[in-house]
Amino acid sequence: MSEQGGELEAVIGLEIHIQLATATKMFCSCALSFGDPPNTHTCPVCLGLPGSLPVANARAVHFGLMIGLALGSELAPRSIFHRKNYFYPDLPKGYQISQYDEPLCRGGHLGEVRIHRVHLEEDAAKLTHLGASGRIHGSDASIVDFNRGGTPLAEIVTEPDLRSAEQAGEWLKLLRTTMRRLGVSDVNMEEGSLRCDANISLRAAGSEQLGVKTELKNMNSFRFIERGIRAEIARQQKLIAGGGTVTQETLHFDPASGAITSLRSKEEAHD
Numbered sequence: 001m002s003e004q005g006g007e008l009e010a011v012i013g014l015e016i017h018i019q020l021a022t023a024t025k026m027f028c029s030c031a032l033s034f035g036d037p038p039n040t041h042t043c044p045v046c047l048g049l050p051g052s053l054p055v056a057n058a059r060a061v062h063f064g065l066m067i068g069l070a071l072g073s074e075l076a077p078r079s080i081f082h083r084k085n086y087f088y089p090d091l092p093k094g095y096q097i098s099q100y101d102e103p104l105c106r107g108g109h110l111g112e113v114r115i116h117r118v119h120l121e122e123d124a125a126k127l128t129h130l131g132a133s134g135r136i137h138g139s140d141a142s143i144v145d146f147n148r149g150g151t152p153l154a155e156i157v158t159e160p161d162l163r164s165a166e167q168a169g170e171w172l173k174l175l176r177t178t179m180r181r182l183g184v185s186d187v188n189m190e191e192g193s194l195r196c197d198a199n200i201s202l203r204a205a206g207s208e209q210l211g212v213k214t215e216l217k218n219m220n221s222f223r224f225i226e227r228g229i230r231a232e233i234a235r236q237q238k239l240i241a242g243g244g245t246v247t248q249e250t251l252h253f254d255p256a257s258g259a260i261t262s263l264r265s266k267e268e269a270h271d
């Protein structure tokens, strides 16, 4: 793969969600929990009942600022939360409270990877798809546990500075160690307190221009992240080698089968 087509290089950026180790949720006084009986940590605020008002968790903001300081980010003198509207059963309010144009922290770096931004938001509830085993009235059923809904998250977005699956895995381990040392999260991937999305594109080696990227969603183990990124790079290489073009889409990597499938077009993106 040297002359005609030229060599391709992968360009990878990561979006990492970290559950903050606060005592209570992002905007209410419900206790954080993992493994407690479903729907035992809810209140009018995190269930989005009419008339309830969110109040930001000071400790979560403090943790967000600690992350920004550790990454050498610029801390915002003033920061704002927005409603990100979308409809899904894991979101009782019909919107997620997140930060959009005025995030808590901008810029910085960890090792050789630049940080784009760090912002705070709340987690969605947990949906479990029972499939055929949980049929209700003849339909496949899903159940929802609102305990996780409203858990404080820090979202750390990198610049596209990574070039391989192995490098992404290594860097993510460095980030996990850094967050653990700061004491802002238990960064336990098995319990979902560290989750990672990867934006992946290919371009001619040495080029400055970015190719069309795809987004691999919600990978929650280092092994799956590296395997998923590797599989997506291979898929794009094959597509381009066959004369095709990459389309921007959100993808899911199935670690069991190794398959990559399209999730959805960005219906929830711009509101």
Ligand SMILES: [Zn+2]
Binding pocket: 025, 028, 029, 030, 041, 042, 043, 044, 045, 046, 047, 150
């Ligand atoms: Zn609550």
